[in-house]
Amino acid sequence: MHINRRRWLQSTACGFGSLAMHSLLAQQTRADRPLSSLSADANSQHGQSLRSNPLTARAPMFAPRAKRVIFLFMQGGPSQIDTFDYKPQLFKHHGESFKFRDARKMAKGNADTEEKLMQPMWKFRQYGETGHWVSDLFPHIGKHVDDLCFIHSMHTNGVAHGPSTLFLHTGALNLIRPSMGAWISYGLGTENENLPAFVTICPSSANGGPRNYSNAFLPSCHQGTPLGRAEQPSRDADIRHIENSSLSASQQREQFKMLRRLNAKQIGTQPDPELEAVIASYELAWRMQHHAPQLLDLSQEPKSMHEAYGLLNPETEDFGRQCLMARRMTEAGVRFVQVNYSDNGSNPRWDQHSKMERHATHAKATDQPVAALIQDLKQRGLLEDTLIWWGGEFGRNPFAQNSDGRDHNPKGFTHFLAGGGVRSGFSYGATDEFGHEAVESKVHMHDMHATILHLLGIDHEQLTYRHAGRDFRLTDVEGHVVKEIFA
Incomplete structure (x- = not known):
């Protein structure tokens, strides 16, 4: 049969297109068919729309307390005993030696060691109706203690920044696992079809780097969208x-x-x-x-907002810009926003193995912006269904390192939550008298992950994905929901 040039092009064009599309498909992370936690009713409710758009908003498994999350990541490990975990005994016994089971030294084969206690360098004051003690590092956040839910009994896996940071984000120390934001995107989709479900602002390239916002074996559309990077000013953070x-x-x-x-x-x-x-x-x-360019344009915000978030002050401008962007994204329907106070190309910001006084610099940079974010969301009525989560990968020891610093401590530290269905003006759990180890109502990082998923209406044991012949989940085979902190 004679085929002219036009007929040949018509019949082969789809073949070329098919090759191109297969190339695009090859870029997708391939895995076995997912075993989603979402019920059959939830999947059938969306029908074709789910298949045509993997980020289509999905129904939660049960009534959620929160619709979205803002995670304020304090990389490097802020010292709980210098910030929010007041321990009078540290002041009383400053300079005295006591035996401790130090996590890092235990990893090297040492057991109990004699260590010299070091008191906080800052005074503590009581704030709000609850009278919660907060150090002078955070006077702005201190004014909002009645809106906060402190968890003073956090503990985690890993004693170094890399493993602990990966564990915080993915629930695994060294395996390639999806990040928490990716799991939330997979489980719930986005509230705004014009925006991604998961955005991370100024993430670090160190200590896990892109793995901290990776989709791993989940479909690639659930990977976090990075805005800028830690090594550059947040004013340059945009989508490439x-x-x-x-x-x-x-x-x-x-x-x-x-x-x-x-x-x-x-x-x-x-x-x-x-x-x-x-x-x-x-x-x-x-x-x-x-849609994204307008969303990232902070010039649309009034001067009062720039002042509130500290954008007019060089000490707070960088992190304040990130927090204001987070509010705008949350308001626009981004499901999970991570705001990173991360390393600037050298050591993690809060990592003071010596010269603990540098904590003051980092507190100054973040205190006002975080407080402004809480207040802003509250005034807009967004705090009711938006969960704020503040914390680092671990805490620090109550005894001295290099005479004026503190080493890593994964055995007991503090995170706080606000909004999103948690109790306000509440403290849960406790560390020992020196703030070294969680001893009361302990909350593991797996428990924190399970609890946040539950607040979003997701059962952490049912949010699974089949890969390499087994079902995976964020909390692996552990984790329990801390229902005591629910409002």
């Missing part, structure tokens, strides 16, 4: 390649419409859920071009 300078807006729209018509024709002849998901992810990227 978000603007197309080579084509006008009208030309881009026409191009997009044409591609949608071609994609629809291809799907119509060969329905394929994976193909539909890939197309949906690329369409999300196109929609973000028209």
Whole structure:
């Protein structure tokens, strides 16, 4: 049969397109079919829309207390006994030697060692109706203690920054596992079809780097979208390649419409859920071009907001900008936003093995912006269903290192939560008299993960994904929900 050039191109064009699409599909993280925790009713409720857009909002398993999370990551391990865990005995016995089972020395084979206690360098004061003690490092956050839920009995795995940071984000010390934000994206999708479900602002390239916001074996659309990096000022944090300078807006729209018509024709002849998901992810990227730039434009905020978040002060401007961006993203429907106070190319910010006085610099940079974020969300009515989570990968020891510093301590430290269905003006758990080890109502990092998922309406034991012949979950085979902190 004679075939002219036009007929040949018509019949082979889809073949070339198919090769290109298979190339795109090859870029997706391949895994076995997911065993989702979402019920059959929840999946059937969305039907075709779930297959065509993997980020489509999904129904939670049960009534959630929170719809979204802002995680304020304090990289390096803030000292609990210098910030929010007041221990009068440290002042009383300053300079005296006591026996401790130090986690880092135990890892090297040592048991009990004699260590010299070091009192905090800052005074503590009582704030609010609850009278919670807060050090002078955080006078702004101190004014909001009646809105906060302190967990003073945190403990975790790992004694070094890399493993503990990975564990905080993924629930694993050294395996390639999805990050918490990716799990939440997978379980709930996004509230705004024009924005990703998971964004991380100024993440660090060290101590896990991209693995801390990775999707691992989950579909790649659930990977966190990074804005900037820790080594650069947050004013430069944006989404790479978000603007197309080579084509006008009208030309881009026409191009997009044409591609949608071609994609629809291809799907119509060969329905394929994976193909539909890939197309949906690329369409999300196109929609973000028209929505993300305005979202990241802080000039739209009034001067009063710039003042409240500390953007007019060089000491607080960088982190304040991140917190204000987080509020704007949360308000726009991003499900999980991580705000990173991370390393700047050298050591993690809060990692004071000597010269503990440097904690004052980091507290100064973060105190006002965090307090402003709490107040701003509260005034806008967003704090009721937005969970704020503040904390680092571990804490620090109550005894001295290098005469004026503190070493890592994963055995007892403090995180705090606010909003999102947790009790306000509440303290849970306790460390020993010196603040070294959690001894009362202990909360492991797996428990924290399970609790946050529960607040979002997700059963941590049911949110699973089948990969390499087994079902995986964020909390592995551990974790329990700390229901005592629920409002």
